[in-house]
Amino acid sequence: MPLIEAKNLSKSYGAIRAAHAVSFTVDRGEVVGFLGPNGAGKSTTMKMLTGHLRADEGAAIIAGFDVADQAVQAKQHLGYSPEGAPAYGEMTVREFLRFAADLRGLSDPAESVRKTLALCRLDEVAAQTIDTLSKGYRMRVGFAQAVLHDPEVLILDEPTDGLDPNQKFEVRRILKEMAARKAVIVSTHILEEVGELCTRVIVIAKGEVRCDESRDKFLARGPDLNAVFRQLTA
């Protein structure tokens, strides 16, 4: 059974068609790179998968649960970090993670927070309020919130956006560490990340899936990924 299943997801905002019949599945152990120009429908598709937006048509299944009909069960198996990693700025990192752990009803919230702080290397800023953190740390807090409950499904919207090369490396390291046990979707518009991080690539443009293939096949399309990308999304 695939852990993530998108079945004909469609969404329109008035006359604007943000996503049209988007279908794909993601199995355990896969890290799918979600590529597409800005405004292509990446975030809209992710929001439908995570239950933030209700799809006009189609269904999103997380770990066997429909996110519309069995929302709570589906969301228990899901970790999601929205674009820009929003968080409550007036809380400290530890307070925020503890709050998330309590809201999720985890059996041992204190232990989950401790493990996650260590995993994401957030120990040294745990007592700082999130507003005072640098962008790199803030993105990591968003990431920490998503992996707090060790979910089977991880959906990350531009987790490396605005990070410096060292911080990007760090996020990729953590992702690789846990990728084997999970189904992961990572959206990005940095093509170089595909080779380093992903096992599969889905290209979306104008709300439609333009390409869905393994990383090796995608990389074999040509030496200049930017040209390949332009051609696919034209």
Add this chain to the structure above:
Amino acid sequence: MSSSAPTSSPGLKPFTAMLRREFAGYFRTPLAYVFLAVFNAFAVSLAFFVGGLYESGIASLDRFFLYHPWLWAFLAPAAGARLWAEERRQGTIELLLTWPITV
């Protein structure tokens, strides 16, 4: 299933966590005191000046409570609407809507 499954039913835990956070949030800024002061001023002045508590000559708080529904009709939405607006502004509404809790 993996360790992501919570223990049986979370019960009231998410609710109390949310309540604690919002309550503490109010007292982190002077906002809570502003609301308390406004409530106090209006509750008392409505009873005395509009309700005529003294002039009535009756030892009853009826006139005090008479105006409370009206006071709350304005203060409760003012406090609540701000919370939703703040969630939207910070983008954290997206977290709330994708965490396994119900509205």
